[in-house]
Amino acid sequence: DSGVTQTPKHxxxxxxxxxxxxxxxxSGDLSVYWYQQSLxxxxxxxxxxxxxxxxxxxxxxxxxxxxxxxxxxxxxxxxSLELGDSALYFCASSVGLAGxxxxxxxxxxxxxxx
Amino acid sequence: xxxxxxxxxxxxxxxxxxxxxxxxxxxxxxxxxxxxxxxxGKRPQLIxxxxxxxxxxxxxxxxxxxNKTAKHFSLHITETQPEDSAVYFCAARRIDNYxxxxxxxxxxxxxxxx
Numbered sequence: 001d002s003g004v005t006q007t008p009k010h011x012x013x014x015x016x017x018x019x020x021x022x023x024x025x026x027s028g029d030l031s032v033y034w035y036q037q038s039l040x041x042x043x044x045x046x047x048x049x050x051x052x053x054x055x056x057x058x059x060x061x062x063x064x065x066x067x068x069x070x071x072x073x074x075x076x077x078x079x080s081l082e083l084g085d086s087a088l089y090f091c092a093s094s095v096g097l098a099g100x101x102x103x104x105x106x107x108x109x110x111x112x113x114x
Numbered sequence: 115x116x117x118x119x120x121x122x123x124x125x126x127x128x129x130x131x132x133x134x135x136x137x138x139x140x141x142x143x144x145x146x147x148x149x150x151x152x153x154x155g156k157r158p159q160l161i162x163x164x165x166x167x168x169x170x171x172x173x174x175x176x177x178x179x180x181n182k183t184a185k186h187f188s189l190h191i192t193e194t195q196p197e198d199s200a201v202y203f204c205a206a207r208r209i210d211n212y213x214x215x216x217x218x219x220x221x222x223x224x225x226x227x228x
Binding site for chain 1: 148150158214216
């Protein structure tokens with residue numbers, strides 16, 4: 001157990017809908033990262049937050065948005081869902097902004113868009 | 115931006131043999147290179163990492179080497195065991211003024227045959 005929690009574990013929804021994925025980082029970690037992993041694909045970095053502020057952006061679609069709250073948990077919002085958005089979404093956390101390299105991954109949320 | 119290539123995409127070895135996975139990166143500003151192991155349906159887990167000021171690092175049966183000049187790094191697993199079977203991802207991290215950006219390779223599916 002990495003100490004990073006993600007809810008829900010599974011999510012099934014229809015095209016055009018909107019969902020919210022939630023992540024709680026390890027105690028003391030200030031950075032949160034979101035990744036998308038499609039079937040048999042690598043990890044695509046979406047976005048990073050540090051202490052409530054957006055810090056780095058990867059291949060995140062405009063239909064997707066995220067935020068980190070004062071208690072440091074983070075939410076990833078996916079809207080106007082398409083079939084191709086079906087994937088495993090991982091959240092990871094690390095202590096610092098840049099000095100601490102290791103990321104700890106959560107168990108992931110499996111999103112299925114029908 | 116950073117681009118990480120990883121080879122081979124699949125690798126089968128006999129139990130007890132060694133396995134080598136190679137990655138190349140493009141951004142000379144990348145300074146931290148972790149390797150993750152991901153078992154089917156599970157979260158990626160860090161198995162070893164190396165920073166740019168180090169050429170080699172070893173942890174029991176696992177070692178990583180880094181050639182900064184050539185911009186490549188490799189994972190070496192000796193005396194492979196069936197439980198080493200998984201997908202392995204390399205990554206390169208670059209730090210900029212805003213945060214740290216991880217770029218992952220596409221992964222190598224390692225099968226250790228008993």
